[in-house]
Amino acid sequence: MMSLYFWLSLMVVISSIWLVWFIYRPLKSNAFNLEKSNIALGKQKQAELERDLQQNLIDEEVFKQAKDEITQTLAIELNQTTDSPVNTQQPVSLWLSGLAVVFLSVTSLGVYQFLMPKDAPVVQAKQAVQAPSLEQSTVELKQYLEKNPNDFGAWQTLGLVLFELDDIDGSLKAYERSYQLNSKNVSMLVEYASAIATSQNDQFTGRASTLVREALEINPDAPDALYLAGLVAVNAGQFDLSRQLWKKALSLLTQDHPDRPILEDMLVELAQIQGEAMPEYQVVINVDLSDRLRQDEFKNHYLMIYVKAAQGRPMPVAIQKIQIKDFTGMVTLTDKNSVMPSRKLSQSRQVIAVVRLSQSGAAVRQTGDMQVLSKVIDVRDNPIVHLQVE
Amino acid sequence: MLIEIGHFALVLALVFAMLQVFLPALGLIRANFSLSQLSRPLLWMQFFWIIVSFAVLMNAFIVDDFSVKYVANNSNTELPTIFKMSAVWGAHEGSLLLWALILAAWSVAVSVFSKRLPAEVLNHILIILGLISVGFLLFLLLTSNPFERLENIPLQGRELNPLLQDFGLIIHPPMLYMGYVGLAVPFAFVLSSLVRGQLDSTWLRWSRPWTLVAWAFLTFGIVLGSWWAYYELGWGGWWFWDPVENASFMPWLVATALVHSLSVSEKRGAFKHWTVLLAISGFSLSLLGTFLVRSGILTSVHSFASDPERGLFILIFLMMVIGGSLILYAWRATLMRSSNKFSPLSRESGLLINNILLVAAMLSVFLGTLYPLLLDSLGLGKISVGAPYFDAVFIPIMIPAVLVMAIGPFLRWKKDTTQRVGRLLKGSWIGVTALFFVALYLTDNIFVLLAVLLFIWIVLHSLVLLVQRLQQKGKPSAAFFGMILAHIGIAVFLLGATVTTQYGIEKDLKMTLNETVDIKGYKFIFKGVDNFSSQNYRGHKGVVDVMYQGNKVTTLKPEKRQYVTGMPMTEAAIDPSLYRDLYVSLGEELDDKSWSLRIYYKPLIRLIWLGGIFISLGALLAAFDRRYKLLSQRAVVNRRRVR
Incomplete structure (x- = not known):
């Protein structure tokens, strides 16, 4: 204050x-x-x-x-111009x-x-100056809830804060109060279910699964609830249902949502658990050769077209080697072109496409080889890349 | 604490606006130069504090400070930053703050760029502008405080109206407000002259460029609004005779009349009564527009914030402005006598007819907009006045205005003869007739024929005038080129508006996968609907391939969005071109996996906005005419001599 x-x-x-x-x-007049x-x-x-x-x-x-x-x-105008008193630059009196x-x-x-509200700004000004710690928040929330015991939002916030402080029992009690006051709050139901699951060694069974079902009945498109429902389904051994729920959750998340890669990885993991064929991805690479390179003198040269991991080891993940005389202008790299059976193309994410023109066709780059690289691409987008070799 | 500083800055701005009225007024009464010269520094400080206040509010949006009620009600953490910034004027309180900021900016511009105005006149003008600022800042602080805090701070804010989450809406309100508020400047010029009792050449000369700039912004603002409504509302229309659209159109019509009236008053000393009344009406209609939008008596896409108490405040303010101005006008009426005579066939008469028609057109819109509200408020029943009324009344008034508009610039000042005018225009009329016969061959639609006739009429006359003027001695002024451009803009607008209305095609269809529909030779192939999601919404995206004569023209992807708060939105997909627009809007999913789609073919619709841009540019060109600069330089020379 x-x-x-x-x-x-x-x-x-x-x-x-x-x-x-x-x-x-005073400012000068323009006279x-x-x-x-x-x-x-x-x-x-x-x-x-x-x-x-x-x-x-x-x-x-x-x-x-x-x-x-x-x-x-x-x-007339000059006549109208009243003889206004001469403007004097007399000093303004001190009292004025x-x-x-x-x-x-x-x-x-x-x-x-x-105009100022009578009580609020004092608290707010303090809040603005310094963000309270979680412990402070807990104290303030508890004080607030003593006066306002029917504020279900505040009970939910208390549940979340206590959960963050690893006070799971306290958190469950706070969520239960919130639930009793308003059992239709989807975000609270999801948080409450997570807290219960944590108290059950991450098992989404019993009350936790009931709460998730309630959340989905209220909003079938809530991504958090769908994610938890998928975990419930995994616990129950219903992998197909789980996959279905996570795919739906994935479709509801924005492209840059931080939970997206987690869900994608879990879907891959699920597929592996089920022993199913992994979803196959491919990279299409269009190569535009200059007129000079299309001439006869280059027809027996090799084009090494491959993708390599954007980070880490530089060895190719998948590769095709073609002589220019056989090249149609485009290659499609799939799992079949993977260099190692244990590291298939579809298991990769961020890669770089490379085209190398080589007279010898050797695996390692030689002096005189020409090489063009793409920007970083995501294999799971099934990307199409255009590269030009001149 | 920053919020409290922003609030206090607004209070300081109000105090400076009050001082801007009282101290210079005292100085003028007591002939104290030191006091009267305070108007400018006090205004600058007022402007500074409003900028501080505005910046604080914008910062609150950017950092998601949901302890501020206005921020919590109009933004959330998912909103992209650019829309967080434009959300400042997305609802009532912030848009009023923007209004106050623009008013202060206009006043500062007047104080800085009016070096040629005598200090005494400028101080009077700034006092009037300060008085208007006091009214608006009081309105803000007493009824529409944007810095109000919430006792219980929500973790997440609500949603900015999805209609406003669009580039068009980032710039439409500021441009429109520049026009609305800009009309305060000619109003202040007139009122200062009435107060001083000196309705002289100085006032007339220097209020014209300001009026032209305000008119240019108002035109551009209306054009932007029309463009936004076309692509954002998903109805394919560009003007709906919505009461709030009318609220901006009425001041535009009056400002158009004022621009023309000023040119006669300035050059020939005639029409002073007209000019004074038009300047007062222009700003009064701007305030009326604010009253209509903010009072809650209207329901439209624009009335996203309304409150009867606020309406009452503006109504009282409006009555004070109109009442006070008219009392002053009545008091000083004798000063506006003019002995300058002109014959019925003269440029003055042409401009007079033009003014009468523009004012009659404004009154027709005024009646159609306010009469239903009046009946309703008196309990005499509800009636609906829509496009059929406006089309039937407004258009017949404007046709003669357009005809006169093309001939007017050929007429001589004070007196002319039919023989001379006939001789001058004989060639144009032959050209118009010949081209009209060509048009007759191309179309039999009477409305299109009329529009084509008016288009040829204006363009041909404008070009003939241009050629004639270029052949004469001396280079034509920028104002002349501005006039030509603005008149051609009207012609271009007329053609676009009529052709798109008459030849536009609209089809509401139920389409299944790969179904094709043919509209004007374009094949629209429905390729299905994909789900998608974005930062703060998700929804369905339709895919429609468009083919013409076997070649693919484009793929249109209309969207149906569901915002995080549950608000639905339709986002049309448009393939624009100067010749035609192809417009697809996605409707609902129907029971058998088919979708409803609305497809439009809009010929020449772009000409509507192109015409508007021409008018705006024409006005700006005229505002920066050399004659205003010449006297400015002369003023500087005089000042040097005095020193």
């Missing part, structure tokens, strides 16, 4: 200095009074009228009349300056005090 009023006072002081500065050092302005404009209008005459925009007959009208208008500063300070702080 103290620091807030310090800043507000500083703002008032800056404002007051600005005001007083310009009271005692261009109304009379001069109207005379200048009258002259300009006459010049424009003459231009209008030259451009045939006014008849010669009425030209003089229009010219007289401009003169008359100017005369003081009054202006007092008005500025009192009105701004007074209006702010009038």
